[in-house]
Amino acid sequence: MTENKDVWVYSEKPALQAELIACARQLTSHTGGQAIAVVLGPRSLAEQTLRQGAQRVIWLGELASGRLVEDLVPTLAAGVQAKTPFGLIIGATIRGRAVAGRLAARLGVAALADVLEFQWDGPALLARHMVFGGGAVRIDRPLASPVIATVGQGIFEASALQAQPNGEIETLPWVEPPWQAAVIERRSRAVSSVNLSAAKRVVCPGRGVARQEDLSMIEELAQALSAEMACTRPLAEGLGWLPRERYIGISGAMVKPDLYIGVGVSGQAQHTIGMSESRVVVAINKDRHAPLVSQSDYAVEGDLYQVVPALIRALKARKA
Ligand SMILES: Cc1cc2nc3c(=O)[nH]c(=O)nc-3n(C[C@H](O)[C@H](O)[C@H](O)COP(=O)(O)OP(=O)(O)OC[C@H]3O[C@@H](n4cnc5c(N)ncnc54)[C@H](O)[C@@H]3O)c2cc1C
Structure with missing residues:
Protein backbone atom coordinates (compact mmCIF):
# COMPACT_ATOMS: atom_id res chain seq x y z
CA MET A 1 0.00 0.00 0.00
CA THR A 2 1.47 3.44 -0.88
CA GLU A 3 0.75 5.52 2.14
CA ASN A 4 0.21 9.22 2.61
CA LYS A 5 1.60 10.96 5.67
CA ASP A 6 -1.46 11.17 7.93
CA VAL A 7 -1.80 9.33 11.23
CA TRP A 8 -5.26 8.23 12.33
CA VAL A 9 -6.21 7.57 15.94
CA TYR A 10 -9.15 5.82 17.53
CA SER A 11 -10.28 5.17 21.06
CA GLU A 12 -13.76 4.71 22.43
CA LYS A 13 -12.51 6.56 25.55
CA PRO A 14 -12.40 10.34 24.96
CA ALA A 15 -9.61 10.97 27.52
CA LEU A 16 -7.41 8.34 25.87
CA GLN A 17 -8.35 9.66 22.42
CA ALA A 18 -6.94 13.07 23.47
CA GLU A 19 -3.62 11.41 24.40
CA LEU A 20 -3.55 9.49 21.10
CA ILE A 21 -4.05 12.79 19.23
CA ALA A 22 -0.95 14.15 21.01
CA CYS A 23 0.89 10.98 19.92
CA ALA A 24 -0.30 11.40 16.31
CA ARG A 25 0.77 15.05 16.28
CA GLN A 26 4.22 14.00 17.45
CA LEU A 27 4.41 11.45 14.61
CA THR A 28 3.05 13.81 11.95
CA SER A 29 5.55 16.48 12.95
CA HIS A 30 7.98 14.00 11.40
CA THR A 31 5.90 12.57 8.54
CA GLY A 32 4.45 15.94 7.54
CA GLY A 33 0.82 14.70 7.47
CA GLN A 34 -2.20 15.42 9.66
CA ALA A 35 -3.39 13.94 12.96
CA ILE A 36 -6.85 12.58 12.16
CA ALA A 37 -9.22 11.18 14.78
CA VAL A 38 -11.89 8.59 14.05
CA VAL A 39 -14.99 9.16 16.17
CA LEU A 40 -17.89 6.82 16.78
CA GLY A 41 -20.52 8.66 18.81
CA PRO A 42 -22.62 11.82 18.79
CA ARG A 43 -21.66 14.82 16.65
CA SER A 44 -20.80 16.73 19.85
CA LEU A 45 -18.05 14.17 20.50
CA ALA A 46 -16.62 14.78 17.01
CA GLU A 47 -16.57 18.54 17.76
CA GLN A 48 -14.94 17.96 21.14
CA THR A 49 -12.28 15.82 19.42
CA LEU A 50 -11.35 18.77 17.19
CA ARG A 51 -10.89 20.83 20.35
CA GLN A 52 -8.58 18.09 21.64
CA GLY A 53 -6.19 18.92 18.82
CA ALA A 54 -7.23 16.62 15.94
CA GLN A 55 -6.58 18.37 12.63
CA ARG A 56 -9.46 16.48 11.05
CA VAL A 57 -12.16 14.14 12.34
CA ILE A 58 -13.63 11.18 10.53
CA TRP A 59 -17.05 10.93 12.12
CA LEU A 60 -18.79 7.57 11.75
CA GLY A 61 -22.02 8.58 13.51
CA GLU A 62 -23.43 6.77 16.50
CA LEU A 63 -23.17 3.04 17.06
CA ALA A 64 -26.62 1.51 16.66
CA SER A 65 -27.98 -0.10 19.81
CA GLY A 66 -27.04 -3.75 20.20
CA ARG A 67 -23.86 -3.31 18.17
CA LEU A 68 -20.25 -3.73 19.28
CA VAL A 69 -17.41 -1.22 18.93
CA GLU A 70 -15.53 -3.91 16.96
CA ASP A 71 -18.20 -3.55 14.25
CA LEU A 72 -16.36 -0.48 12.98
CA VAL A 73 -13.46 -2.63 11.72
CA PRO A 74 -14.73 -3.16 8.13
CA THR A 75 -15.45 0.59 7.86
CA LEU A 76 -11.98 1.42 9.19
CA ALA A 77 -10.36 -1.13 6.87
CA ALA A 78 -12.16 0.31 3.83
CA GLY A 79 -11.22 3.85 4.89
CA VAL A 80 -7.58 2.90 5.38
CA GLN A 81 -7.47 1.17 2.00
CA ALA A 82 -9.00 4.20 0.29
CA LYS A 83 -7.03 6.93 2.07
CA THR A 84 -3.79 5.03 2.86
CA PRO A 85 -2.69 6.78 6.07
CA PHE A 86 0.86 6.26 7.31
CA GLY A 87 -0.43 4.72 10.52
CA LEU A 88 -3.35 4.07 12.82
CA ILE A 89 -2.91 4.32 16.60
CA ILE A 90 -5.58 2.64 18.70
CA GLY A 91 -6.19 2.95 22.45
CA ALA A 92 -5.01 -0.18 24.28
CA THR A 93 -8.33 -0.93 25.98
CA ILE A 94 -10.08 -4.31 25.83
CA ARG A 95 -12.18 -3.07 22.88
CA GLY A 96 -9.27 -1.21 21.27
CA ARG A 97 -7.07 -4.30 21.30
CA ALA A 98 -9.84 -6.27 19.58
CA VAL A 99 -10.22 -3.54 16.95
CA ALA A 100 -6.44 -3.35 16.32
CA GLY A 101 -6.05 -7.12 15.99
CA ARG A 102 -8.99 -7.52 13.64
CA LEU A 103 -7.99 -4.54 11.55
CA ALA A 104 -4.39 -5.72 11.20
CA ALA A 105 -5.60 -9.19 10.19
CA ARG A 106 -7.91 -7.70 7.54
CA LEU A 107 -5.14 -5.52 6.15
CA GLY A 108 -2.53 -8.29 6.32
CA VAL A 109 -0.11 -6.32 8.53
CA ALA A 110 1.21 -6.80 12.06
CA ALA A 111 -0.18 -4.87 15.04
CA LEU A 112 2.35 -3.49 17.53
CA ALA A 113 0.91 -3.91 21.01
CA ASP A 114 1.37 -1.57 23.99
CA VAL A 115 3.76 0.98 22.50
CA LEU A 116 5.66 3.03 25.10
CA GLU A 117 7.55 5.29 22.71
CA PHE A 118 8.01 5.98 19.02
CA GLN A 119 11.47 6.90 17.74
CA TRP A 120 12.82 7.71 14.28
CA ASP A 121 15.88 6.24 12.65
CA GLY A 122 16.09 8.62 9.70
CA PRO A 123 12.88 7.98 7.75
CA ALA A 124 12.26 4.64 9.54
CA LEU A 125 9.84 4.47 12.46
CA LEU A 126 10.85 2.44 15.51
CA ALA A 127 8.41 1.44 18.23
CA ARG A 128 9.50 0.57 21.77
CA HIS A 129 6.74 -1.66 23.07
CA MET A 130 5.90 -4.26 25.68
CA VAL A 131 6.00 -7.97 24.88
CA PHE A 132 5.40 -11.20 26.83
CA GLY A 133 2.58 -9.66 28.87
CA GLY A 134 4.82 -6.79 29.99
CA GLY A 135 7.70 -9.07 30.94
CA ALA A 136 10.03 -7.42 28.40
CA VAL A 137 10.30 -4.39 26.17
CA ARG A 138 11.31 -4.70 22.51
CA ILE A 139 12.10 -2.22 19.77
CA ASP A 140 10.46 -3.11 16.45
CA ARG A 141 10.71 -1.47 13.08
CA PRO A 142 7.41 -1.99 11.26
CA LEU A 143 8.05 -2.74 7.60
CA ALA A 144 4.51 -3.06 6.28
CA SER A 145 2.14 -0.19 5.86
CA PRO A 146 0.01 1.11 7.43
CA VAL A 147 1.63 0.97 10.87
CA ILE A 148 -0.98 -0.30 13.34
CA ALA A 149 -0.22 0.10 17.03
CA THR A 150 -1.98 0.19 20.38
CA VAL A 151 -1.03 2.75 23.02
CA GLY A 152 -2.28 2.72 26.62
CA GLN A 153 -3.43 5.53 28.87
CA GLY A 154 -0.74 7.74 30.42
CA ILE A 155 1.93 7.21 27.74
CA PHE A 156 1.36 10.51 25.92
CA GLU A 157 0.18 13.75 27.47
CA ALA A 158 -2.96 15.32 26.03
CA SER A 159 -2.70 18.96 24.93
CA ALA A 160 -4.87 21.70 26.44
CA LEU A 161 -8.31 22.01 24.82
CA GLN A 162 -8.41 24.47 21.91
CA ALA A 163 -11.12 27.14 22.10
CA GLN A 164 -11.31 27.77 18.33
CA PRO A 165 -10.32 24.61 16.45
CA ASN A 166 -10.25 24.96 12.67
CA GLY A 167 -10.23 21.30 11.63
CA GLU A 168 -12.98 19.75 9.53
CA ILE A 169 -15.37 16.90 10.20
CA GLU A 170 -15.83 14.42 7.38
CA THR A 171 -17.60 11.08 7.16
CA LEU A 172 -16.90 7.62 5.80
CA PRO A 173 -19.56 5.28 4.43
CA TRP A 174 -20.41 2.61 7.01
CA VAL A 175 -19.46 -0.91 5.90
CA GLU A 176 -21.66 -3.55 7.47
CA PRO A 177 -19.58 -6.31 9.13
CA PRO A 178 -20.17 -9.85 7.86
CA TRP A 179 -20.27 -11.23 11.40
CA GLN A 180 -23.44 -11.46 13.44
CA ALA A 181 -22.31 -10.82 17.03
CA ALA A 182 -24.78 -8.68 18.93
CA VAL A 183 -25.06 -7.28 22.43
CA ILE A 184 -27.80 -9.16 24.24
CA GLU A 185 -27.37 -7.75 27.73
CA ARG A 186 -25.49 -4.94 29.47
CA ARG A 187 -24.64 -5.01 33.16
CA SER A 188 -23.28 -1.87 34.71
CA ARG A 189 -20.47 -2.01 37.22
CA ALA A 190 -19.33 0.66 39.65
CA VAL A 191 -16.94 2.90 37.76
CA SER A 192 -14.53 5.10 39.63
CA SER A 193 -13.78 8.47 38.13
CA VAL A 194 -10.13 8.41 39.23
CA ASN A 195 -7.49 9.57 36.76
C1 LIG B 1 -0.76 -11.28 31.54
C2 LIG B 1 -0.65 -10.73 32.93
C3 LIG B 1 -0.94 -9.37 33.12
C4 LIG B 1 -0.83 -8.82 34.39
N1 LIG B 1 -1.10 -7.50 34.54
C5 LIG B 1 -0.92 -6.94 35.76
C6 LIG B 1 -1.11 -5.53 35.94
O1 LIG B 1 -1.43 -4.79 35.01
N2 LIG B 1 -0.94 -5.02 37.18
C7 LIG B 1 -0.56 -5.79 38.26
O2 LIG B 1 -0.42 -5.25 39.37
N3 LIG B 1 -0.39 -7.13 38.11
C8 LIG B 1 -0.56 -7.71 36.90
N4 LIG B 1 -0.39 -9.04 36.77
C9 LIG B 1 -0.13 -9.84 37.99
C10 LIG B 1 1.34 -9.78 38.41
O3 LIG B 1 2.09 -10.73 37.69
C11 LIG B 1 1.50 -10.06 39.93
O4 LIG B 1 0.91 -11.29 40.22
C12 LIG B 1 0.87 -8.99 40.80
O5 LIG B 1 1.29 -7.70 40.41
C13 LIG B 1 1.28 -9.24 42.25
O6 LIG B 1 0.55 -8.40 43.08
P1 LIG B 1 1.05 -8.08 44.54
O7 LIG B 1 2.40 -7.47 44.49
O8 LIG B 1 -0.05 -7.31 45.19
O9 LIG B 1 1.06 -9.52 45.28
P2 LIG B 1 2.23 -10.51 45.63
O10 LIG B 1 3.09 -10.79 44.45
O11 LIG B 1 1.58 -11.65 46.31
O12 LIG B 1 3.12 -9.71 46.69
C14 LIG B 1 2.72 -9.39 47.98
C15 LIG B 1 3.92 -8.75 48.68
O13 LIG B 1 3.52 -8.32 49.96
C16 LIG B 1 4.56 -8.60 50.88
N5 LIG B 1 3.92 -8.73 52.21
C17 LIG B 1 3.09 -9.72 52.64
N6 LIG B 1 2.65 -9.44 53.88
C18 LIG B 1 3.23 -8.27 54.24
C19 LIG B 1 3.17 -7.46 55.43
N7 LIG B 1 2.41 -7.79 56.47
N8 LIG B 1 3.92 -6.33 55.46
C20 LIG B 1 4.71 -5.97 54.41
N9 LIG B 1 4.79 -6.69 53.28
C21 LIG B 1 4.06 -7.82 53.19
C22 LIG B 1 5.19 -9.88 50.39
O14 LIG B 1 6.52 -9.99 50.85
C23 LIG B 1 5.10 -9.69 48.88
O15 LIG B 1 6.29 -9.08 48.36
C24 LIG B 1 -0.47 -9.63 35.51
C25 LIG B 1 -0.19 -10.98 35.31
C26 LIG B 1 -0.27 -11.51 34.04
C27 LIG B 1 0.06 -12.98 33.86
Whole structure:
Protein backbone atom coordinates (compact mmCIF):
# COMPACT_ATOMS: atom_id res chain seq x y z
CA MET A 1 0.00 0.00 0.00
CA THR A 2 1.47 3.44 -0.88
CA GLU A 3 0.75 5.52 2.14
CA ASN A 4 0.21 9.22 2.61
CA LYS A 5 1.60 10.96 5.67
CA ASP A 6 -1.46 11.17 7.93
CA VAL A 7 -1.80 9.33 11.23
CA TRP A 8 -5.26 8.23 12.33
CA VAL A 9 -6.21 7.57 15.94
CA TYR A 10 -9.15 5.82 17.53
CA SER A 11 -10.28 5.17 21.06
CA GLU A 12 -13.76 4.71 22.43
CA LYS A 13 -12.51 6.56 25.55
CA PRO A 14 -12.40 10.34 24.96
CA ALA A 15 -9.61 10.97 27.52
CA LEU A 16 -7.41 8.34 25.87
CA GLN A 17 -8.35 9.66 22.42
CA ALA A 18 -6.94 13.07 23.47
CA GLU A 19 -3.62 11.41 24.40
CA LEU A 20 -3.55 9.49 21.10
CA ILE A 21 -4.05 12.79 19.23
CA ALA A 22 -0.95 14.15 21.01
CA CYS A 23 0.89 10.98 19.92
CA ALA A 24 -0.30 11.40 16.31
CA ARG A 25 0.77 15.05 16.28
CA GLN A 26 4.22 14.00 17.45
CA LEU A 27 4.41 11.45 14.61
CA THR A 28 3.05 13.81 11.95
CA SER A 29 5.55 16.48 12.95
CA HIS A 30 7.98 14.00 11.40
CA THR A 31 5.90 12.57 8.54
CA GLY A 32 4.45 15.94 7.54
CA GLY A 33 0.82 14.70 7.47
CA GLN A 34 -2.20 15.42 9.66
CA ALA A 35 -3.39 13.94 12.96
CA ILE A 36 -6.85 12.58 12.16
CA ALA A 37 -9.22 11.18 14.78
CA VAL A 38 -11.89 8.59 14.05
CA VAL A 39 -14.99 9.16 16.17
CA LEU A 40 -17.89 6.82 16.78
CA GLY A 41 -20.52 8.66 18.81
CA PRO A 42 -22.62 11.82 18.79
CA ARG A 43 -21.66 14.82 16.65
CA SER A 44 -20.80 16.73 19.85
CA LEU A 45 -18.05 14.17 20.50
CA ALA A 46 -16.62 14.78 17.01
CA GLU A 47 -16.57 18.54 17.76
CA GLN A 48 -14.94 17.96 21.14
CA THR A 49 -12.28 15.82 19.42
CA LEU A 50 -11.35 18.77 17.19
CA ARG A 51 -10.89 20.83 20.35
CA GLN A 52 -8.58 18.09 21.64
CA GLY A 53 -6.19 18.92 18.82
CA ALA A 54 -7.23 16.62 15.94
CA GLN A 55 -6.58 18.37 12.63
CA ARG A 56 -9.46 16.48 11.05
CA VAL A 57 -12.16 14.14 12.34
CA ILE A 58 -13.63 11.18 10.53
CA TRP A 59 -17.05 10.93 12.12
CA LEU A 60 -18.79 7.57 11.75
CA GLY A 61 -22.02 8.58 13.51
CA GLU A 62 -23.43 6.77 16.50
CA LEU A 63 -23.17 3.04 17.06
CA ALA A 64 -26.62 1.51 16.66
CA SER A 65 -27.98 -0.10 19.81
CA GLY A 66 -27.04 -3.75 20.20
CA ARG A 67 -23.86 -3.31 18.17
CA LEU A 68 -20.25 -3.73 19.28
CA VAL A 69 -17.41 -1.22 18.93
CA GLU A 70 -15.53 -3.91 16.96
CA ASP A 71 -18.20 -3.55 14.25
CA LEU A 72 -16.36 -0.48 12.98
CA VAL A 73 -13.46 -2.63 11.72
CA PRO A 74 -14.73 -3.16 8.13
CA THR A 75 -15.45 0.59 7.86
CA LEU A 76 -11.98 1.42 9.19
CA ALA A 77 -10.36 -1.13 6.87
CA ALA A 78 -12.16 0.31 3.83
CA GLY A 79 -11.22 3.85 4.89
CA VAL A 80 -7.58 2.90 5.38
CA GLN A 81 -7.47 1.17 2.00
CA ALA A 82 -9.00 4.20 0.29
CA LYS A 83 -7.03 6.93 2.07
CA THR A 84 -3.79 5.03 2.86
CA PRO A 85 -2.69 6.78 6.07
CA PHE A 86 0.86 6.26 7.31
CA GLY A 87 -0.43 4.72 10.52
CA LEU A 88 -3.35 4.07 12.82
CA ILE A 89 -2.91 4.32 16.60
CA ILE A 90 -5.58 2.64 18.70
CA GLY A 91 -6.19 2.95 22.45
CA ALA A 92 -5.01 -0.18 24.28
CA THR A 93 -8.33 -0.93 25.98
CA ILE A 94 -10.08 -4.31 25.83
CA ARG A 95 -12.18 -3.07 22.88
CA GLY A 96 -9.27 -1.21 21.27
CA ARG A 97 -7.07 -4.30 21.30
CA ALA A 98 -9.84 -6.27 19.58
CA VAL A 99 -10.22 -3.54 16.95
CA ALA A 100 -6.44 -3.35 16.32
CA GLY A 101 -6.05 -7.12 15.99
CA ARG A 102 -8.99 -7.52 13.64
CA LEU A 103 -7.99 -4.54 11.55
CA ALA A 104 -4.39 -5.72 11.20
CA ALA A 105 -5.60 -9.19 10.19
CA ARG A 106 -7.91 -7.70 7.54
CA LEU A 107 -5.14 -5.52 6.15
CA GLY A 108 -2.53 -8.29 6.32
CA VAL A 109 -0.11 -6.32 8.53
CA ALA A 110 1.21 -6.80 12.06
CA ALA A 111 -0.18 -4.87 15.04
CA LEU A 112 2.35 -3.49 17.53
CA ALA A 113 0.91 -3.91 21.01
CA ASP A 114 1.37 -1.57 23.99
CA VAL A 115 3.76 0.98 22.50
CA LEU A 116 5.66 3.03 25.10
CA GLU A 117 7.55 5.29 22.71
CA PHE A 118 8.01 5.98 19.02
CA GLN A 119 11.47 6.90 17.74
CA TRP A 120 12.82 7.71 14.28
CA ASP A 121 15.88 6.24 12.65
CA GLY A 122 16.09 8.62 9.70
CA PRO A 123 12.88 7.98 7.75
CA ALA A 124 12.26 4.64 9.54
CA LEU A 125 9.84 4.47 12.46
CA LEU A 126 10.85 2.44 15.51
CA ALA A 127 8.41 1.44 18.23
CA ARG A 128 9.50 0.57 21.77
CA HIS A 129 6.74 -1.66 23.07
CA MET A 130 5.90 -4.26 25.68
CA VAL A 131 6.00 -7.97 24.88
CA PHE A 132 5.40 -11.20 26.83
CA GLY A 133 2.58 -9.66 28.87
CA GLY A 134 4.82 -6.79 29.99
CA GLY A 135 7.70 -9.07 30.94
CA ALA A 136 10.03 -7.42 28.40
CA VAL A 137 10.30 -4.39 26.17
CA ARG A 138 11.31 -4.70 22.51
CA ILE A 139 12.10 -2.22 19.77
CA ASP A 140 10.46 -3.11 16.45
CA ARG A 141 10.71 -1.47 13.08
CA PRO A 142 7.41 -1.99 11.26
CA LEU A 143 8.05 -2.74 7.60
CA ALA A 144 4.51 -3.06 6.28
CA SER A 145 2.14 -0.19 5.86
CA PRO A 146 0.01 1.11 7.43
CA VAL A 147 1.63 0.97 10.87
CA ILE A 148 -0.98 -0.30 13.34
CA ALA A 149 -0.22 0.10 17.03
CA THR A 150 -1.98 0.19 20.38
CA VAL A 151 -1.03 2.75 23.02
CA GLY A 152 -2.28 2.72 26.62
CA GLN A 153 -3.43 5.53 28.87
CA GLY A 154 -0.74 7.74 30.42
CA ILE A 155 1.93 7.21 27.74
CA PHE A 156 1.36 10.51 25.92
CA GLU A 157 0.18 13.75 27.47
CA ALA A 158 -2.96 15.32 26.03
CA SER A 159 -2.70 18.96 24.93
CA ALA A 160 -4.87 21.70 26.44
CA LEU A 161 -8.31 22.01 24.82
CA GLN A 162 -8.41 24.47 21.91
CA ALA A 163 -11.12 27.14 22.10
CA GLN A 164 -11.31 27.77 18.33
CA PRO A 165 -10.32 24.61 16.45
CA ASN A 166 -10.25 24.96 12.67
CA GLY A 167 -10.23 21.30 11.63
CA GLU A 168 -12.98 19.75 9.53
CA ILE A 169 -15.37 16.90 10.20
CA GLU A 170 -15.83 14.42 7.38
CA THR A 171 -17.60 11.08 7.16
CA LEU A 172 -16.90 7.62 5.80
CA PRO A 173 -19.56 5.28 4.43
CA TRP A 174 -20.41 2.61 7.01
CA VAL A 175 -19.46 -0.91 5.90
CA GLU A 176 -21.66 -3.55 7.47
CA PRO A 177 -19.58 -6.31 9.13
CA PRO A 178 -20.17 -9.85 7.86
CA TRP A 179 -20.27 -11.23 11.40
CA GLN A 180 -23.44 -11.46 13.44
CA ALA A 181 -22.31 -10.82 17.03
CA ALA A 182 -24.78 -8.68 18.93
CA VAL A 183 -25.06 -7.28 22.43
CA ILE A 184 -27.80 -9.16 24.24
CA GLU A 185 -27.37 -7.75 27.73
CA ARG A 186 -25.49 -4.94 29.47
CA ARG A 187 -24.64 -5.01 33.16
CA SER A 188 -23.28 -1.87 34.71
CA ARG A 189 -20.47 -2.01 37.22
CA ALA A 190 -19.33 0.66 39.65
CA VAL A 191 -16.94 2.90 37.76
CA SER A 192 -14.53 5.10 39.63
CA SER A 193 -13.78 8.47 38.13
CA VAL A 194 -10.13 8.41 39.23
CA ASN A 195 -7.49 9.57 36.76
CA LEU A 196 -4.39 7.87 38.09
CA SER A 197 -2.30 8.94 35.11
CA ALA A 198 -2.53 12.55 36.30
CA ALA A 199 -1.85 11.83 40.00
CA LYS A 200 1.24 13.45 41.54
CA ARG A 201 1.34 11.05 44.48
CA VAL A 202 0.15 7.46 44.54
CA VAL A 203 -0.17 5.01 47.43
CA CYS A 204 -0.49 1.47 46.11
CA PRO A 205 -1.47 -1.45 48.36
CA GLY A 206 -0.75 -4.99 47.20
CA ARG A 207 -1.55 -8.48 48.37
CA GLY A 208 0.49 -7.87 51.51
CA VAL A 209 -2.71 -6.28 52.82
CA ALA A 210 -4.46 -9.22 54.43
CA ARG A 211 -8.08 -8.05 54.69
CA GLN A 212 -10.31 -5.67 52.75
CA GLU A 213 -11.11 -3.68 55.88
CA ASP A 214 -7.39 -2.95 56.31
CA LEU A 215 -7.54 -0.82 53.18
CA SER A 216 -8.97 1.97 55.36
CA MET A 217 -5.52 2.23 56.96
CA ILE A 218 -3.90 2.57 53.51
CA GLU A 219 -6.57 5.12 52.56
CA GLU A 220 -5.67 7.10 55.67
CA LEU A 221 -2.02 7.11 54.58
CA ALA A 222 -3.05 8.28 51.10
CA GLN A 223 -5.13 11.08 52.62
CA ALA A 224 -2.29 12.17 54.90
CA LEU A 225 -0.10 12.49 51.79
CA SER A 226 -2.85 13.99 49.57
CA ALA A 227 -2.22 11.00 47.33
CA GLU A 228 -4.47 8.91 45.07
CA MET A 229 -5.11 5.34 46.16
CA ALA A 230 -4.15 2.76 43.53
CA CYS A 231 -3.59 -1.02 43.86
CA THR A 232 -2.07 -4.07 42.21
CA ARG A 233 -4.20 -6.15 39.89
CA PRO A 234 -5.06 -8.99 42.31
CA LEU A 235 -6.76 -6.51 44.65
CA ALA A 236 -8.97 -5.23 41.84
CA GLU A 237 -9.53 -8.25 39.61
CA GLY A 238 -9.14 -11.28 41.86
CA LEU A 239 -10.35 -9.97 45.20
CA GLY A 240 -12.55 -7.16 43.86
CA TRP A 241 -11.64 -4.90 46.80
CA LEU A 242 -11.07 -1.83 44.64
CA PRO A 243 -12.40 -0.75 41.22
CA ARG A 244 -10.48 -1.96 38.16
CA GLU A 245 -9.69 1.66 37.21
CA ARG A 246 -7.36 1.76 40.22
CA TYR A 247 -4.89 -0.93 39.35
CA ILE A 248 -1.51 -0.07 37.91
CA GLY A 249 0.33 -2.12 35.31
CA ILE A 250 0.45 -3.45 31.81
CA SER A 251 -3.24 -4.21 31.74
CA GLY A 252 -4.15 -1.29 34.03
CA ALA A 253 -3.15 2.34 34.44
CA MET A 254 0.26 3.80 33.59
CA VAL A 255 1.35 6.33 36.22
CA LYS A 256 4.22 8.83 36.40
CA PRO A 257 3.78 10.42 39.85
CA ASP A 258 6.40 12.34 41.78
CA LEU A 259 5.94 9.82 44.59
CA TYR A 260 4.81 6.16 44.45
CA ILE A 261 4.57 4.13 47.66
CA GLY A 262 4.05 0.38 47.24
CA VAL A 263 2.66 -1.16 50.42
CA GLY A 264 2.95 -4.95 50.45
CA VAL A 265 3.64 -5.00 46.70
CA SER A 266 6.12 -7.59 45.39
CA GLY A 267 6.97 -5.67 42.20
CA GLN A 268 6.33 -8.16 39.39
CA ALA A 269 7.14 -6.81 35.91
CA GLN A 270 3.47 -6.64 34.89
CA HIS A 271 2.96 -4.15 37.71
CA THR A 272 6.22 -2.18 37.62
CA ILE A 273 5.94 -1.46 33.89
CA GLY A 274 3.04 0.79 34.92
CA MET A 275 4.93 2.77 37.56
CA SER A 276 8.57 2.62 36.46
CA GLU A 277 8.54 6.28 35.45
CA SER A 278 7.66 7.43 38.97
CA ARG A 279 10.16 10.00 40.21
CA VAL A 280 10.58 8.62 43.75
CA VAL A 281 9.64 5.04 44.60
CA VAL A 282 9.16 3.84 48.17
CA ALA A 283 8.62 0.16 49.01
CA ILE A 284 7.18 -1.05 52.30
CA ASN A 285 7.70 -4.80 52.43
CA LYS A 286 8.60 -7.40 55.00
CA ASP A 287 10.71 -9.23 52.42
CA ARG A 288 13.94 -7.41 51.58
CA HIS A 289 14.31 -9.60 48.47
CA ALA A 290 11.00 -8.47 46.93
CA PRO A 291 11.77 -7.10 43.41
CA LEU A 292 10.17 -3.73 44.21
CA VAL A 293 12.68 -3.20 47.04
CA SER A 294 15.62 -3.33 44.62
CA GLN A 295 13.83 -0.95 42.27
CA SER A 296 12.96 1.59 44.96
CA ASP A 297 14.70 4.78 46.04
CA TYR A 298 13.71 4.15 49.67
CA ALA A 299 12.70 0.82 51.17
CA VAL A 300 11.21 0.19 54.60
CA GLU A 301 11.73 -3.43 55.57
CA GLY A 302 8.99 -4.38 57.98
CA ASP A 303 5.42 -5.40 58.61
CA LEU A 304 3.09 -2.92 56.91
CA TYR A 305 0.72 -3.23 59.88
CA GLN A 306 3.40 -1.54 61.99
CA VAL A 307 5.03 0.70 59.39
CA VAL A 308 1.88 2.30 57.94
CA PRO A 309 0.33 3.43 61.30
CA ALA A 310 3.76 4.81 62.34
CA LEU A 311 3.99 6.72 59.05
CA ILE A 312 0.47 8.12 59.48
CA ARG A 313 1.30 9.25 63.02
CA ALA A 314 4.52 10.92 61.84
CA LEU A 315 2.74 12.70 58.96
CA LYS A 316 -0.04 13.93 61.25
CA ALA A 317 2.49 15.11 63.84
CA ARG A 318 4.29 17.13 61.16
CA LYS A 319 1.02 18.79 60.11
CA ALA A 320 -0.04 19.58 63.69
C1 LIG B 1 -0.76 -11.28 31.54
C2 LIG B 1 -0.65 -10.73 32.93
C3 LIG B 1 -0.94 -9.37 33.12
C4 LIG B 1 -0.83 -8.82 34.39
N1 LIG B 1 -1.10 -7.50 34.54
C5 LIG B 1 -0.92 -6.94 35.76
C6 LIG B 1 -1.11 -5.53 35.94
O1 LIG B 1 -1.43 -4.79 35.01
N2 LIG B 1 -0.94 -5.02 37.18
C7 LIG B 1 -0.56 -5.79 38.26
O2 LIG B 1 -0.42 -5.25 39.37
N3 LIG B 1 -0.39 -7.13 38.11
C8 LIG B 1 -0.56 -7.71 36.90
N4 LIG B 1 -0.39 -9.04 36.77
C9 LIG B 1 -0.13 -9.84 37.99
C10 LIG B 1 1.34 -9.78 38.41
O3 LIG B 1 2.09 -10.73 37.69
C11 LIG B 1 1.50 -10.06 39.93
O4 LIG B 1 0.91 -11.29 40.22
C12 LIG B 1 0.87 -8.99 40.80
O5 LIG B 1 1.29 -7.70 40.41
C13 LIG B 1 1.28 -9.24 42.25
O6 LIG B 1 0.55 -8.40 43.08
P1 LIG B 1 1.05 -8.08 44.54
O7 LIG B 1 2.40 -7.47 44.49
O8 LIG B 1 -0.05 -7.31 45.19
O9 LIG B 1 1.06 -9.52 45.28
P2 LIG B 1 2.23 -10.51 45.63
O10 LIG B 1 3.09 -10.79 44.45
O11 LIG B 1 1.58 -11.65 46.31
O12 LIG B 1 3.12 -9.71 46.69
C14 LIG B 1 2.72 -9.39 47.98
C15 LIG B 1 3.92 -8.75 48.68
O13 LIG B 1 3.52 -8.32 49.96
C16 LIG B 1 4.56 -8.60 50.88
N5 LIG B 1 3.92 -8.73 52.21
C17 LIG B 1 3.09 -9.72 52.64
N6 LIG B 1 2.65 -9.44 53.88
C18 LIG B 1 3.23 -8.27 54.24
C19 LIG B 1 3.17 -7.46 55.43
N7 LIG B 1 2.41 -7.79 56.47
N8 LIG B 1 3.92 -6.33 55.46
C20 LIG B 1 4.71 -5.97 54.41
N9 LIG B 1 4.79 -6.69 53.28
C21 LIG B 1 4.06 -7.82 53.19
C22 LIG B 1 5.19 -9.88 50.39
O14 LIG B 1 6.52 -9.99 50.85
C23 LIG B 1 5.10 -9.69 48.88
O15 LIG B 1 6.29 -9.08 48.36
C24 LIG B 1 -0.47 -9.63 35.51
C25 LIG B 1 -0.19 -10.98 35.31
C26 LIG B 1 -0.27 -11.51 34.04
C27 LIG B 1 0.06 -12.98 33.86
